[in-house]
Each structure stands twice: as structure tokens, then as C-alpha cells.
Amino acid sequence: MIYDLIILAVYMALIMLAGLMFSKNVKNTSDYFLAARSIPWFWIMGSVWATNIGFLHGYLAHGGASYEWGLVQANFEWFQGPVGYILSGVIFISFYWRVGIFTVSEFLERRYGPHIRLIYTLAWLFIFLVTVAAELYLGGLFLKHILNIPFWPTVLVLTAVVGTYTFLGGLGAAVMVEFLQFIIMMLGTMPLLFIVLNKVGGFAGIKEVLLNQWHVSPEYLTVMPGLLHPYGPGAWIILGLCLVTTIGWCSGHQSMVQRNLGARTNYDAKFGYVMGSIPKTMGAFLYMVPMIAAPIIFAQNGIFVEKADAAYGKLILSLLPVGMLGVFLAGLVSAGLSSIGSVLNSGSTMIVKDIYERFLVKGKPDSHYFFVGRIATIGLIIASLLLVPIVTKVALIMWLEQTLLAMTLGPFMGILILGIFWRRINNAGGLAGFLGGGIFAVVLNQVIGVKVVFMISWWSFVVSTVLAIAVSLLTKKPPAEKVDGLTWESDFKSNVGVVTGQRAENNGIKVTSVPLRKKVPVYLSIRLWATIILVTQIVLLMFFG
Amino acid sequence: MKRKYRLITAALILFIAGTVFAQEKFIDVREDMAKNLTQVKKLAGESKWEEAKAALLTAKDIWNNEVKTLILEDQNKEKRFSEYFNRMNEIETNLENVSVPLKGEDVVEIEKSVNAAIWSISHHPAGFNVPSREYTVGDWIFGLSIGFGTIILAIFFGLYLRRSFYKRYAKAGVKIERRGK
Numbered sequence: 001m002i003y004d005l006i007i008l009a010v011y012m013a014l015i016m017l018a019g020l021m022f023s024k025n026v027k028n029t030s031d032y033f034l035a036a037r038s039i040p041w042f043w044i045m046g047s048v049w050a051t052n053i054g055f056l057h058g059y060l061a062h063g064g065a066s067y068e069w070g071l072v073q074a075n076f077e078w079f080q081g082p083v084g085y086i087l088s089g090v091i092f093i094s095f096y097w098r099v100g101i102f103t104v105s106e107f108l109e110r111r112y113g114p115h116i117r118l119i120y121t122l123a124w125l126f127i128f129l130v131t132v133a134a135e136l137y138l139g140g141l142f143l144k145h146i147l148n149i150p151f152w153p154t155v156l157v158l159t160a161v162v163g164t165y166t167f168l169g170g171l172g173a174a175v176m177v178e179f180l181q182f183i184i185m186m187l188g189t190m191p192l193l194f195i196v197l198n199k200v201g202g203f204a205g206i207k208e209v210l211l212n213q214w215h216v217s218p219e220y221l222t223v224m225p226g227l228l229h230p231y232g233p234g235a236w237i238i239l240g241l242c243l244v245t246t247i248g249w250c251s252g253h254q255s256m257v258q259r260n261l262g263a264r265t266n267y268d269a270k271f272g273y274v275m276g277s278i279p280k281t282m283g284a285f286l287y288m289v290p291m292i293a294a295p296i297i298f299a300q301n302g303i304f305v306e307k308a309d310a311a312y313g314k315l316i317l318s319l320l321p322v323g324m325l326g327v328f329l330a331g332l333v334s335a336g337l338s339s340i341g342s343v344l345n346s347g348s349t350m351i352v353k354d355i356y357e358r359f360l361v362k363g364k365p366d367s368h369y370f371f372v373g374r375i376a377t378i379g380l381i382i383a384s385l386l387l388v389p390i391v392t393k394v395a396l397i398m399w400l401e402q403t404l405l406a407m408t409l410g411p412f413m414g415i416l417i418l419g420i421f422w423r424r425i426n427n428a429g430g431l432a433g434f435l436g437g438g439i440f441a442v443v444l445n446q447v448i449g450v451k452v453v454f455m456i457s458w459w460s461f462v463v464s465t466v467l468a469i470a471v472s473l474l475t476k477k478p479p480a481e482k483v484d485g486l487t488w489e490s491d492f493k494s495n496v497g498v499v500t501g502q503r504a505e506n507n508g509i510k511v512t513s514v515p516l517r518k519k520v521p522v523y524l525s526i527r528l529w530a531t532i533i534l535v536t537q538i539v540l541l542m543f544f545g
Numbered sequence: 546m547k548r549k550y551r552l553i554t555a556a557l558i559l560f561i562a563g564t565v566f567a568q569e570k571f572i573d574v575r576e577d578m579a580k581n582l583t584q585v586k587k588l589a590g591e592s593k594w595e596e597a598k599a600a601l602l603t604a605k606d607i608w609n610n611e612v613k614t615l616i617l618e619d620q621n622k623e624k625r626f627s628e629y630f631n632r633m634n635e636i637e638t639n640l641e642n643v644s645v646p647l648k649g650e651d652v653v654e655i656e657k658s659v660n661a662a663i664w665s666i667s668h669h670p671a672g673f674n675v676p677s678r679e680y681t682v683g684d685w686i687f688g689l690s691i692g693f694g695t696i697i698l699a700i701f702f703g704l705y706l707r708r709s710f711y712k713r714y715a716k717a718g719v720k721i722e723r724r725g726k
Contacts, residue, residue: 069672216673229675235688243695295670302586302660303666304579306572421706489709 005147007326008333012161015337018180019165020175038260039175044272046182047175047259048085049279053185054339055133055138059287059332063312065399066291066303071544072221072229074284075237076246081280082486082537084246086530089273092251093260095420095488096458097269104257105354110428111419111486114358118528119434121354123408124254128347130401132340132380133387139336140388142313146329155388158337159381166341174341175259176185181334186279188331189286195319196290199297203289205211221292223544228449239456240406243357244461248409254346255339277533281540290315348376380434399453403445406453410460411437418468423483429472437464566657571626574611579606582659585643589655594647597655601643604635604662608640628669636665692699 039047055061057076066073101107105124109117140155165173168383200206210216219225224234231237250256250273263269294315299303303318305311320328361368391400411434418425418433441460444450522528581604588597613633620630629636639662646654 068670070670072672214673216670217677218676219675219677220670220672225675226677230671235684235691239691239695295673298667299664300660302582302583302656302663303667304576304663306575307668308670311668421702423709488706540663 001147001322003322004326004329005149007323008147008329013331013332015177015180015334016161016164018169019177020506038264039259039268039272040264041268041272041275043175043179044259044263044268045275045279046179047278047338048256048464049183049211049275049283050178050182050335050338051255051259051342052080052276052280053283053335054135055142055332055336057339059189059335060138060142060312061134061309061401063287063291064307064309066288067294067311068308069229069231070292071223071288072219072225072237074223074230074288074544075241076541077280077282077284077288078223078537079237079242080246080249081277081283082533083242084250085273085277085280086533087247088250089260089270089529090526091395092247092416092420093257093273095271096251096257096261097263097266099388099486101261102353103254103280103350104252105254105350107486108415108419108430109358111483112415112434113427116415116427116434117270117354117433118359120412121350123438125347125350127401127404128343128350129380129384129387130391130404131343132347132384134345134401135336135340136384137388137391138309139333141310142332143329145310145313146317146325155385158333158340159385162337162341163344163377163381166344167374173340174345175262178338178342181338182279184334185331188327188329188334192290192316192319192328193285196293196297196315199319200293206293206296223313223541224340231454236452236454236458240452240456240458244413244457245402245405245409245454248413248416248457252409252412254350255342257265258342258346258349267520267526269522271529274526274530274533281533281537287312344377344380347380348373351376351379402453403456406457407438407441407445407460410441410457411435411464414461414464415468418465419486423480423487423489424477425468425472425531426475427477428475429468429470432471433464436467437461440464562613571615572605574615578607578612578666579663581607582643582663585647586656586659589647589650590651592650594650598647601640601647608636608666629666632665632669635661639665662676
């Protein structure tokens, strides 16, 4: 065990060192929040996945949920990858990039006014705090079990490592470290799949034991569940998860979007996201399929599992030999650190750009906001640490976060789609739709008692859309000059460069390259890769459905 | 004023610590039981039979005096305790099953029975018990209506956008600026 601990300690020291090295070039808010718009597509590919996958989204919480509910959990990877990443990349991210914004909230303000920006920012900051607290809790709990080290000192060390390079280096350091972490995550954690499948006799072996010997519900091995499943029937997965939550997550989560906003060109932003869906799809094999086999391994080897969130740690501890465990832990800690780092960076961006600079202190020099950005990072770290004891109360952490996301992303998607594609929608409609959809989601969950999160996200999306349309039609049409440059039509091909250039310069962003690359080699074609990925998705769903 | 805030903070800390402690206790006692059962396997493998029997007795004591008590006290308060309440008979049978091969000093059977006992006090996936139900005709109609409805809506919306775009930019006098010009 001591060797594994040494490998992990060396890795963490190297990551911190790399982060510090990358932070040398950070001089202003554009560097700090958008990495001076210089990120190429392959960094975005690795970075969005490393951001997306952490202790919470991925290995520990999604791994725990896979143990709890079975293969249905793979929908998070198989829908979010191809549908979420590709559609968001090609439509929404590309659009944001052309508009030249720092944050998604900024777009909402331009389209719908300041109130919506403030509400949206506060909702996301709350989700961010819960996310970081959950990541720290899961990471601390996991390392406590695996390495037999105390919980709180572990949490504080994790916080110190990630906090240091995020505090100093901003988005640039976070993205570069995340790319390294992406490689370590892939190489370090992949062996578990092969070891597990070898132990249980492949997927056929899992089926044989679970269905024929233990007689468990066939729903455990189904991607599209039936009517009585707590995830809701397949229809809610397609409507709520696939069409609302995944696209909303990929196009509304500031941490995900920010990597793309820092792209050097529009093409890099789109292609990076499309390619990011490949590791995302593979994620199901890294931490979901092994967890479906986990009950068999636990039962056969007499391994005690106290709760689902601890199952992943128990599995690797029981299977991986010394040395390999250390490398695996490095990969896993990478996942956690990259997610925490990106959320801290995005949270500080939102605090500075969407609250401090916009509503509290205007017109100060760039160095002032740069300094406040760093203070905001520290503030977020402290607030998240204070939330950790509360998060420990939750039985399955993933559900807490998914419920909060469903309440935010449903209404967000409603007004985002209308805002981009319908010129007629106005401020009153947007605000009514967002607030109405949000309140409806809370009532559905807290008063009526609906626990199927995808049902909440879908219906809050529908209510938000209908309300926004109705209120807009009953009130004044927005003036053309206010809408120009903020809808899909106005940015359509011909005037993209001008709009981007003007808006980016207004935000103090130096546009370093043309927004659209005219010709790319066939093997770097977005259409080609998007098609390959979507076909793979269909094959996977047919095989496991 | 400051005193008031301090009191509120202290109350919050006590509340959080109390609930966290109660949850941890149920985990800790089961973990303790599992450790003793694992010791039974290990000691039996080393042919330390008396010590193995003592470890089994300790595991049974923990079950009777701590784990079982917590389950019976809290199964009405929290849903997660009902999982173990429903498995109480199975757990007790599994614990008794360890005694038989232990008396006969059968290492292979001890391993199997101990593994079964540990698994019965572990958390089992909730997805194992999800009822399976076929879709009714009504469900299919509902699902397909929403599915096809969305596709039709998307097509019409796309056509509307296309029409709206050409209508806007085909107008005379609308100058479309291009980069570099």
C-alpha cells in the first residue's frame, strides 16, 4: 500500500508543478478566464471530458449509481456523448463562440435582460458549490477506504493541490493540466474493465449469474428501463435526459462551455466538443460495466459494501495489485481534481463577470477584476469545504445533483432554444419562462413528490417553453436592433466574422484567428466524425438495449 | 448580536455532527462485523480454530447487540434500514451456517459461508428488485406521439427558420458585411 501512496503523492506533486508552470503566462482576465482564446481542438477534447468526468460525474458517484441501478446508468454516457456533445458543439457552442461571450449568463442577459442573468448565475453557483463539496467528499471517502488515511486531511490536501493551480493559472492552467489528466485517466483506469470481465466470464457471465442464478430483475441489465423503474421508463430517458438534460448540461454548464469559449477558432471549439464525445462514450466501459459485475465479485469474495457510493473503491481495492493500484489512483484523482479545478475556475468567472463586475463594482481596471477572480476562487473553496458535512448526509449523491440540474436545465433549455431561434421572444417571455419552469420543477419535486428527475427536466422544459411563448406573444415585440447579432439567423454564415470580432473586442478579448476554418482535411471533418460516433452509439444501444 | 450568531453556528454544527454520527455508526458496526467474519476465514486458513470460533462469536455479538438493535430501532424512520430489516432472517441463517463447517474444520465451506454472511450484511443494489412491466398499448401511443411529435415539430421549425432567414436577407437594401471588406 505504501508504494501506491508514493505513486499518488508523486503524481499530485507533478500535477501541481505542471499547473504552476502553465500559470506563468496569465496576466489579465482574458488569460485567466478564457486562456486568451488560444486553445486548440485536441486540448478541448481532453479537457471537456476531464471536466465532465470526476469523482461525482463518473467514477465514484456514477459508478456507485451503476452498482445501484445497473446498465441504465450508461445512458448518461451514451446519450450525453453523441447527442449532448455533438449537438451542443455544432449548434450552441458554435453560436456562443460567434457571439463572443465570457459566460452563458452573459448571453442570457443580452437576450433577456439582467434579471435572468442574476438568477441563472446564482442557481449555477449553488450547483457548483454542491458539486465541489460532493467531489471532495467522495474523493476523501474513497481515499480513506483505499489507503486507510484520515478523511479531513485527505480532503484538505486535494483542495490545496487543485486550489493552487486553479488560483494561480486560471483556465489556461486548468485546461493544460486537464489534458495531462485525460491521458492518465484513460491509461490508468482502463485495465479495471479487462480484469473484471476476465473474472466474471465477460458480459455473458454477468448475465448468467445475475439473471439465471440470482434471479435479479432483468431491468438491472437494460439500457431502456420499463415503466416502474425509478429512472422512469425509456421515454423519460429519451425526452428528459437525452433531449433536455444532456444538451442543457453541455451547452449551459459554464465549466463545459468555458473550454470551448477559449478555443482559438470556431472550428476548434466545435471539433473539440465532437471528438470529446469519444472518451465520453467510452466512459461507460471505464466505470459502469465493471460496477454491474461488482455485486458478483463482492458476493464471491466476501467483500463488505456499506453503501453504493463506496462500491467502486471496494472493487478496485479487491482486484488491483500493488503498483497498478497506485497508477489507477493517479488516474482517478486526476478525474476528481480536473472536475473540481474547472468548476472553481468557472465559478470564479461567473462571480466576477456575472455578479461583481456587472452588478456591484463597474468600470475598474482589468487588474482589479483579475485579483477579485482569484479571491473568488478561494471563497468558493472555503464555501465548498463548509458544505461537505451536509453532503455526507445524502444516501446517493448523484440524485441530489441530478435533481438540482433537472430544475435548472429544463427551464434553461426552453428559453435558450427560443432565444437563439425565435426573434419574437422578448425579455418578459424569457423571464416568465425561466422562473415559471423553475418554480414548476420545484413544485413537481417537493410538493407533488415526483422523484423521476428526467420527468422533472422534461416537463419543466415544456412549461418554460409554453410560458415564454405565451407571455412574449401577449407583450411587445423586441426591437430589431436588440435582437440582431443574438439569434441564429443574424449570425448565419455571412456576417459571422464581423459580429465575433466586434463583440470579442468589446469584451477585451483579442481575436487571434479567423472564426471559421474554410477547408479542413477529410480526416478532421466534423461531419465524418459525428457520423461515426452516432453510428457507434446506435450499435451500442442495440447491443445492450 | 455576535453571541446570537455563535449560538446558531454551534447549533448547526451539533445538528450536522449528530446526523452524520448516526449514519456512520450503522456503517461502522456492520464494517466491524464484516472484519470479524473476514478474520474467521483468515484464521481458519491458518488452522487457528479456537481463534476463528472466537471471531465468529464476536461477529454474532455485534449483530445481536448493535446492528440488529439499530435496524429494529430505525427501520420505521429511514427507508434504507428496511433493506436490512427484510433480510434479517437471511443474515441470521447465514451466520449460523458458518458454525457448521467451522466445527467440521472445512476451510472451503467456511470460505463460502463467510462470504455469504458478509454479502448479506452488505448493501445490495436497489436495481435488483425493480419490477419489470411490459408497456401497454396506451403507453406506446403516448410515447410514439411525443416522439413523432417532436420530429415533426423540429422539421417545421427548421423550415420556418430557413424561410425566415431567406426572407430577411433577400430584402433589397440589406447589406451583409463580410470579414475583411
